[in-house]
Amino acid sequence: MNKNYLDELNPVQRKAVECIEGPEMIIAGAGAGKTRVLTYRIAHLMKSGVDPFNILALTFTNKAAREMKERIARIVGEGEAKNLWMGTFHSVFARILRSEAEKLGYPANFTIYDTDDSKNLIKAILKEQGLDDKIYKPGSVLARISAAKNNLIAASAYANNAQIQEEDRMAAKPKMGIIYQAYANRCFKAGAMDFDDLLFNTNILLRDHPKALLKYQHKFKYILVDEYQDTNFSQYVIVKQLAAAYRNICVVGDDAQSIYSFRGATIQNILNFEKDYPELNVFKLEQNYRSTKNIVGAANTVIANNKDQLQKNVFTDNTSGELIKVVKTESDNSEGNFVANSIFEIKMNEQAANKEFAILYRTNAQSRAMEEALRRQNIPYRIYGGLSFYQRKEIKDLLSYYRMAINNHDEISLKRIINYPARGIGDTTIDKIVVAANDHNISLWTVIENIKDFEIGLNSGTLTKVDDFATMIKSFSAMLTTHNAYDLGQYIAVHSGILRDLYADKTPEGVSRHENIQELLNGLKEFTENEITVEEEVKNEEEAENKEPESTSSQLLFTDTDEEQTSAENLKPAVTLNAFMQDIALLTDADKKNETEEDKNKVSLMTIHASKGLEFGYVYIVGLEENLFPSQMSLTDRVDLEEERRLFYVAITRAEKRVTLSYSTTRYKWGNLVYCEPSRFIEEINAQYLDLSAVGNNAMFEEEDYPSKSKTTSKKPEFVQRPIMGKKLVKVNAAAKGTSDFDTESLRNLQVGMQVNHERFGFGKVISMDGVFPNNKATVFFEGAGQKQLLIKFAKLTIVTN
């Protein structure tokens, strides 16, 4: 493999790898070997003499970065690969910001707030300002602030922008600007950055500190960005700035797989790329090596329904494989049972391993039915996403102590732990402290630390309690430099009282919480014992940078980096808790490492979003129902619907051998039974790729065997649980008289030339018919919507005239 890596590439891939200098854009269809090209390109850069310290590779997940690093290591050797700058935007720039934080007025040990932390801070601000959190919902306030930051609009600019003010007034949220300013101010005072700040502040750094800009421009002579279609404006500007000196920028993406616009990602970045770098080389990877012909064909027919897309012809030389099976079940639980049974069967018949299976869904809430069914079948599984380990209450509690020891001013952590375990400092006391802090525009910690100087009407007992708390935190802080991560972590767990509190709780939940704390402490121990590796890494970095003669100009620019290393050296010999906490907020479950083969050999459950970039032999896409997938939030806007369709495209193209689609006619939502109709996406797949035997007459007979059931159906308007939201009510009701009530039989005699009506496409004329009723399809030309292929079973056509 070592020398022949170029031979493993097809001609286009090879060109993309060998073209090293200048801007490059790789448009890669699903399964076209994008990761391989990226990996080999980096390896090739290094083989060509580029120093790994000068290569920056930005990936979508930390896991992707780690895997890519491992693959590169196999080509160029581990020692070299280790020195690559590789990770997510957030983790790479968090690392850079730590060494540059003072330039921005932040402490180097700033805290990273996750979404929960951010929402809590917003809630606090709303309460202090007497604003109604029903109008200013913390989640949507945060989303609005997030969108502003991702478009590089600072709080002050936001508050002073007439157009934005008008927008917020129209949305009945005139105070948004004030909230944003308060939020930014509080984060700053707490020495905290939220996820968006990591990118926003990197932009500030590069904009306002020319020396820093120059330094990183010369440090990152070669930049690669994976999943470029899912980058936002803030990320775009960072990359543009960093690449401005050398213009060695390579981006890889697929517009058809752009699924993160809700997070500010914009396809505009791909379009801008051609404008910014007119001299660029473009490579299109169109041959799919992952999936069967049926899967590729089906995916292509789905995405063809989108108007907005770059022209691409994804094809494969793989075998046809099996048809995509569509399965109808009558409840979410039976959908789970079907999937679990099917996995069990395939495992037996085809000797497949658990890890070859994935169950993909639109929303996390759908995992439960799947989990229960898999557990009944004794099939080991693993859920990705959802509540991560680090977001569990007990873990966040303990981490809050760690965070506060490292950064005393972190107010979210402070509020979390000041009275947990209970130590008699209640809400009224905290409120008084908050008022004092706001009055003096200082952090809560500064008030607490000097609580006896603030006359805010606390009685002497409370005063002592607050003072004791401050003393405790200070004692933890003092140990940061004298104790290693594990010793201090353990010490805090004991002396904070958390361990005792959880140990006292003998309920199963309490026991489980205690176990989770133990697991965290074990992780800490492992981290601490690896200190040699960390030290070596530091040493490696020193040696490598010293031995490699830099050009004189860039050597001058590297003075700051030297400082970094001296400070790292001071931390020896112990691995500090500070080091452990560096980017823990950025870790997700998908980033777990050190797993045994047994850990890995499990069926994967995840949202389709989380499945991006992954591949599996057998893929189940469940919950293919209107209002769920596509999500009801996407139905009013073509742009949103097209993103849902791309999501479906991503889901299908995860599979190598087999795709199974399922939908259920009923489903529990918020504890209420809701009736569902099959997703429009099913009928968007050309029928030649589908196996509809499991949705056929059998299912219809079932309906007819139990006419009482459908009667109850129509008589139950109260299954809509929130009539306040009129929009939803109408839609759910509409869903109730779905396929089950539709008389497919009336279309038995549908023929070419007939006029038909379709609920979405309107009037049309049948051009051709294919297949045997009821598993047949009709090609219809609609006056308004053009030519469509429709599955008779799903399309709900009505015959207008012969």
Next chain:
DNA sequence: GTGTAATGCTATTGG
């Protein structure tokens, strides 16, 4: 201030 019972809200998607 603390602990438990009742209430009410939630479920797109995520670093």
Next chain:
DNA sequence: AGCATTACAC
């Protein structure tokens, strides 16, 4: 259905 916040009794 499950979780978080709130209300209320101690």
